[in-house]
Structures are given as C-alpha cells and as structure tokens.
Amino acid sequence: MNRLNPHISVDCVIFGFDGLQLKVLLNERELLPDEDSSILSDLLKLPGSLISDTEELDISAYRVLKELTGLDKIFLKQFAVFGSPNRLQNTNDVEWLRKTSGMSIERVVTIAYYSLVKINESNPNESLLEKTSWIPLNEVPQLIFDHNIIVNSALEALRKEMRTDPIGFELLPKKFTLRQLQNLYEVIMGNKLDNRNFRKRIVKLNYLVPLSEKEKGVSHKPAQLYKFDKKTFLRERKDIGFVI
C-alpha cells in the first residue's frame, strides 16, 4: 500500500443481524508498546483506516471490510462525513493515532460508510478474529474518538434508506422465515409491528417467494422459508414519486 494521507480516513459501521438482534462489528484498538492490555476492553472502535494516497475512497472502505469480514461483495454505502476540528479531542486517542501511523496528525476528516452483512456468511481473518466482535447495537459501549456519534448516524441513515429501498434483505440469510423478516424490521425501526398487518402486507408481494423448504433444527414447529427475488422486485418496483 502507498503512503497514507494524514488528513483523511474511512470508517465503517458494519451492521449484522443474527435473527434476533441488530449488531455492529467493532475492533479493539491496537495497543501501544507501553500500554497495559487491561485497558483494551475500554478501547473499542469502528473498523477504519487512513486512506492511501492512490486509493479510491470506496476501495479503502472495501479493503477494511475484506480484512475484517472476509467478504468482498457486500452492501456498502457512504452516508456522511465527520470532520469537526474537535473530533479527535481525547489526547490518548490522538497519541495512539500518531504512533501507529508514524505521522503528525492534527485533524482527520473521516468518510463514513455503513455496510450490511449476513453474519452467518462473514468469515473474519483469523488473526483479527480475537480482536473483533459483534456487539448488539443497544449494548455498544463508549467508543474512541466520535465513533458513537457515527454509529448513531449510520442507524439513522439506514432507517431513512429503508423508507424507499428494501435493503434489509442484505442482512438476512438467503432463506429466511417471516418471523426473522419481521424481527429485522422491528429492530431497525425500533418499534413493534402488528403481526397480522405485517403478514397481510407480506403475502401481497410477488418478490417474496415461499420455498418448498422449512426451517431445520428448531425446537418449535418449523416455519416456512422464503427468499427475496430481486429481479421481480426491480421489475415491479413502483415509482415512489415525490411528496409535495
């Protein structure tokens, strides 16, 4: 990789869904030689990187994702920029950044992405696995820099996008139950949905295809599996038009 740019980074809010909870992938900040490993659990951060000077921004973000999830064809969306001159306020954090990058860092503008991952298909790099964890969104602790603000802002951007695009399917396994689908929408939107209305709405959709398979390995009565037929969705997609 080429020379790093001391002023510009990418940070990725990687969302995953395990059927019940919406989670976000966080890493431990690398320790400096003179730091004690007992502080590590207090030093969680979003996966990110300063950009290389010859790298497209999106490529920098895909690089971070590939390193951490082992996946390279996943949903990635640039949603905001965080560039306050005060965002690197904690002197410990800044010292860490200076030492790990080997550069004098005064201000870093970060381009923020969110990514949607099927947790069961992600396959983190072995060496990183122990430093990386999926944390339920409502249990995210204090992160370094302004990373908590970035996580919250990513959730808002995801919600907004779901008003017009059914990107939730990126978070589900290829075959899923209607219960999983409803759970997903409930955790993202942050409120309970009426079961009957949800089912009624679902059965009208030609692009939600019931399969001849059922759930396996569950203790309750196995539920019907469905898949999302993207081609049908794109063909039938209604023009949402505009609000006046």
Add this chain to the structure above:
Amino acid sequence: MNRLNPHISVDCVIFGFDGLQLKVLLNERELLPDEDSSILSDLLKLPGSLISDTEELDISAYRVLKELTGLDKIFLKQFAVFGSPNRLQNTNDVEWLRKTSGMSIERVVTIAYYSLVKINESNPNESLLEKTSWIPLNEVPQLIFDHNIIVNSALEALRKEMRTDPIGFELLPKKFTLRQLQNLYEVIMGNKLDNRNFRKRIVKLNYLVPLSEKEKGVSHKPAQLYKFDKKTFLRERKDIGFVI
C-alpha cells in the same frame, strides 16, 4: 481565516428556480497573472474552497454560500464525497489550484453540498457578481475538474430527497402560484405531470394555503397565490414507514 488544508475542500451545487427553469450558480475560475481573459468563459466551476484547518465542514460551505449569494440561512445538505485520486487530472486546473492556494496540491477530497436558494432573494456580493452566473441546468457547459459529475450527482440526490421530503418549497418564493409549483416539480423530476391529477392532489393538502392575493404584473389572467405552511406540514406529516 486560518491555514488552509491542502487535502480537503467543499464544493456547493447551488440550485435556484426562476419560475420556469432550474438553474445552478457557477463562477468563473480566477485568472492567473499570465493567463489571457479570453479563456475565462471556458473555465466555469462550482463555488468552493479548501477548508480552513479550524473550520467545521458545514461552516466552510456556509462561508462559500454567504460570499456568493449574500444569504446565510439557506437550505444546505451534504450529499456525497468525491475523492478519486484522478479527479484533478487536467494539468492546467491543478497548476491553477497550486498557484492560487500557494500550496503543493496532490490530491483533494471534496465534500459536496447542494443548496436550495430563492433566486429573487439572493444578493451576491458586488465584487463577485460579474464573475458569477445562474446557468440553466440543461445548458451547463464543460466545467473544470470533475464538477459536471458533482452537478449531476447533486440533481440525483435532490430527486431522491424529494421522494420523502417536500424540500422543493425552499426554491419557491414565499408566495407562489400552482403553475410555478408544478413547473418546479416537472423540471426537477425531468418529466411532465398531468395538470388535473396535480391540481387534485394539491387541493387535498392542508399545508398548502391559498392566500387572498393574486399574481401581479402578468399579462395573462392573474393566478391565485399560495404559501407553504411548514407547521401544519410537520404536524400532519405521515410516517412514510418503510418498503419491504
């Protein structure tokens, strides 16, 4: 103003509407001492600036807007980042940037904003007026750097936002006719709307308030004027929900 950051700029796509056409505010690039003024008309650009090292990104964008339109409380939205290592390819453009900034510039990541302005209320700084012009969107010539791409991307972002938010009113005078409103939506969406359906839809909206005034100074039969009642809109706003 403080030291400029050689790596990060803001660029603003300032949209205006004159009742018939959607326009964008462009400036002439400043001439270098050894350049002939005959080339100026070929050197149009988006209003923008390298950021100052102590300035919030949004403040940089507002500074550019204030300098060029005289307005300081206008709609501004950060919508994308353009950071390809190849975006400053034209050697003349790069040389200009280097000379006017007095810095060695290798790569500039630009944070792009679009802004919505009531043309009749904008009041450009006198000294800039002769270097600035409102150009109809479908007549925008070749701009410097990747600024044509940024303009097109801003229009897409504006269209997308109008699927869920009625921000078009930011472009209209406070009192407007239904014809102006329909013209606005037609030029932004890029297609004709059926007059009867549009009127039918409009009369149902409690937040579009007919005034006791009519148009003045027109040769045709003066039309009724309306205003947008934002408070009523926000109170009655329907939850658009989500697509599955």
